[in-house]
Amino acid sequence: MNLWYGGTIYTMQQEGHTVEAVLEHDGIILEAGAFADLQGKAQHLIDLKGNVLYPGFVDSHLHIIGYGEKLKNLDASNISSKDELMMALQQRAALLKEEDWLVAIGYNEGASEQLTFPTIEELDALNCHVVIKRSCHHLIMVNHLVLAYVNIDETTANPTGGLIDKRNGHLTGILKDSALYLVVHRIPTTTQGYVDDALKKSIASLHSLGIVGGHSEDLSYYGHPSIPLQSYEYIIKNKNFKAHLLQHHDAWDDLQQIDFTPSTWLELGAMKIFIDGAFGGRTAALSSPYADDPMNSGLFIHSNEDLAQLVRKARAANATIAVHVIGDAAISAIVGLLEQYPPLAGQKDRIIHCSLINDELLERLAKLPIIVDVQPQFIQSDMNILQARLGTERLHYAHPIQSLLKRGIVCAGGSDAPIEHPNPLYGIYAAIARKKMGDAQVLNAAECISRYEAVALYTTAPAKVIDKAHSRGQVAAGFEADFTILNEDIFKVDVEQIPQLQVVKTVVHGQIVYG
DSSP: OEEEEEEEEEOOSSTTOEEEEEEEETTEEEEEEOHHHHGGGOSEEEEOTTOEEEEOEEEEEEOHHHHHHHHHSEEOTTOOSHHHHHHHHHHHHTTOOTTSEEEEEEEOTTSSTTOOOOOHHHHHTTOSEEEEEETTSSEEEEOHHHHHHTTOOTTOOOOTTEEEEEETTEEEEEEEEGGGHHHHTTSSOOOHHHHHHHHHHHHHHHHHTTEEEEEEOOSSSSSSTHHHHHHHHHHGGGSOOEEEEEEEHHHHHHHHTSOOOOOSSEEEEEEEEEOBOOTTTTOSOOSSOBTTBTTOOOOBSSOHHHHHHHHHHHHHTTOOEEEEEOSHHHHHHHHHHHHHSOOOTTOOEEEEEOOBOOHHHHHHHHTSSEEEEEOTHHHHHTHHHHHHHHHHHHHTTBSOSHHHHTTTOEEEEOOOTTSSOOOHHHHHHHHHHOSOTTOOOOSOGGGOOOHHHHHHTTTHHHHHHTTOTTTSSSOSTTSBOOEEEESSOTTTSOGGGGGGOOEEEEEETTEEEEO
């Protein structure tokens, strides 16, 4: 038996509640209380040395393998100009042959005036297959080598829910939403070894950030879903991470045919459905047009009947759904279907993002058996474009969290990595402050939440989402011994220091996996 002691231990059972020590055996907490009461029961004492222990942080929505791909490829998220992007691409391309693929992930052309997309001709000059994934992952830009590889030319029709961009009848290389899958699904990176390596890199990085588990959606992007699922089974057999995997509707039928046994470490979850796009590419479905594009209200990935058919398919399997919705028109569409086709008693569907809403939709959501996966860092990354995209009036309804919580809706926090950085401390800060680190501009201060509520987004809430509130997300007897140990106290340091706190140790089921 192990006794963790010698620091501040937050249980997250209620605000401010701490204990002196935690007795753990075989990954399960036996008791939590006073050091004097527990000391004699332990064979091994683990001194926290004044550091601060929390229930293990969990990311409620990310793409674990996709984050590993970002670590393997060119990370363009911190590039500050088009010239810098082109220089980075040229340096990589110099090491590649024409048949090779160069992938850059996380480029955000809306972050400043210096950030614009290259022309397709500039990408052609790199003389290899080039794919640039915008930070939102709802838009990519490619060169003519890639377009030829996937047989896209000026006569190719837009797929349903997608756009092949053209200017004066000529391809620009930009593909939006479902059109980008014409490329993404055919990039020759679906080997078992490639996926294994991406997943290993991802989990190692997540451990270093204090993350003990995640709810991921990545079973439909790497060939047959058995490939990523086999990677998960292979990597997680070491019992070092707890993964809950959503099942994209495109992979649903194949996954039903796979003999899979869930465990503490790996389980399958709801059917994942995309309804619309994102603000960045103006593909989020809005009830009225974009302020900076008055002829455009975004797009729907599926027709309403196709959406209804997917919901009915999930219900026929007694399954819940997890739905990507950004715009208010998209939220309205799914709310109507959930009102018409509710899940089984006791089940909850997942609304992912819920980035633009209004009072009427909030009240309807509050009546549904749903949880909302929020991404607080979207507040920061969208700060530069929201005013232009939505106009002043709709800003008050962008990226709500407090409005959801005060209506009794469970909200869980995630990063949507690789779209945002998966550090939970960044998300906790963004939920509390609703601004970029060090800046003064706050996006709708009425939506700020308390520190306790923000930490709950990454501890107690993810457990509620997957019906494990009785065994995960708290430091209490009978709960799994998943801990995140930081060098300082989130609840006491200056709020601007929160993103700078350091992970001392990450503990999964009683085992130290980092630190």
